[in-house]
Amino acid sequence: DGGITQSPKYLFRKxxxxxxLSCEQNLNHDAMYWYRQxxxxxxxxxxxxxxxxxxQKGDIAxxxxxxxxxxxxxxxxxxxxxxxxxxxxxCASSIYVGVTNYGYTFGSGTRLTVV
Amino acid sequence: RKEVExxxxxxxxxxxxxxxxxxxxxxxxSQSFFWYRQDCRKEPKLLMSVYSSGNEDGRFTAQLNRASQxxxxxxxxxxxxxxxxxLCAVNRGSQGNLIFGKGxxxxxxx
Numbered sequence: 001d002g003g004i005t006q007s008p009k010y011l012f013r014k015x016x017x018x019x020x021l022s023c024e025q026n027l028n029h030d031a032m033y034w035y036r037q038x039x040x041x042x043x044x045x046x047x048x049x050x051x052x053x054x055x056q057k058g059d060i061a062x063x064x065x066x067x068x069x070x071x072x073x074x075x076x077x078x079x080x081x082x083x084x085x086x087x088x089x090x091c092a093s094s095i096y097v098g099v100t101n102y103g104y105t106f107g108s109g110t111r112l113t114v115v
Numbered sequence: 116r117k118e119v120e121x122x123x124x125x126x127x128x129x130x131x132x133x134x135x136x137x138x139x140x141x142x143x144x145s146q147s148f149f150w151y152r153q154d155c156r157k158e159p160k161l162l163m164s165v166y167s168s169g170n171e172d173g174r175f176t177a178q179l180n181r182a183s184q185x186x187x188x189x190x191x192x193x194x195x196x197x198x199x200x201x202l203c204a205v206n207r208g209s210q211g212n213l214i215f216g217k218g219x220x221x222x223x224x225x
Contacts, residue, residue, distance in 0.1 A: 096211040
């Protein structure tokens, strides 16, 4: 079955560490996204990519980095510069044609906790 | 005005009730509108796309009002299993990425 897979499900990070969250999709979607969800804050866009080897900053990109070397993969690195990384991280993909988004499919998320 | 706003609720309704949620958006150039359902500690799942002409899927009806810049979701004959948080999402003008509301929590009671 086609879908989008995030790993790991839970991740614990020590202060000063960089960690990388994995996101893989086999839906043949061009566009991929990373959001962060905090209680009471809703989903906030970190980075997005509409094509391989290209990506754009979202609303809260500071302290994060991404790459898009393959259509299927869009990993997110949470760097030590991100001061408050504890959150639920959601990866999504979509078909995107012109200015029309046909709706996201989300992965099951990664819960990151700083210890 | 925030880009996308929803009443956080909670909406506490008895089984069988009809409940409606609204979501306002600020960018008149937005073209794509969605309702998502999110269960506790789970990822959001697409419930419905919202079309200009309105659309219905079983007990769920979605409407778009471009003049007043809001979308709505109507749930008829509420079930216990409808208890969840409902997120609206709107594309950011000419960009394809979506802006999400903070969600409206629905609790359906026996």
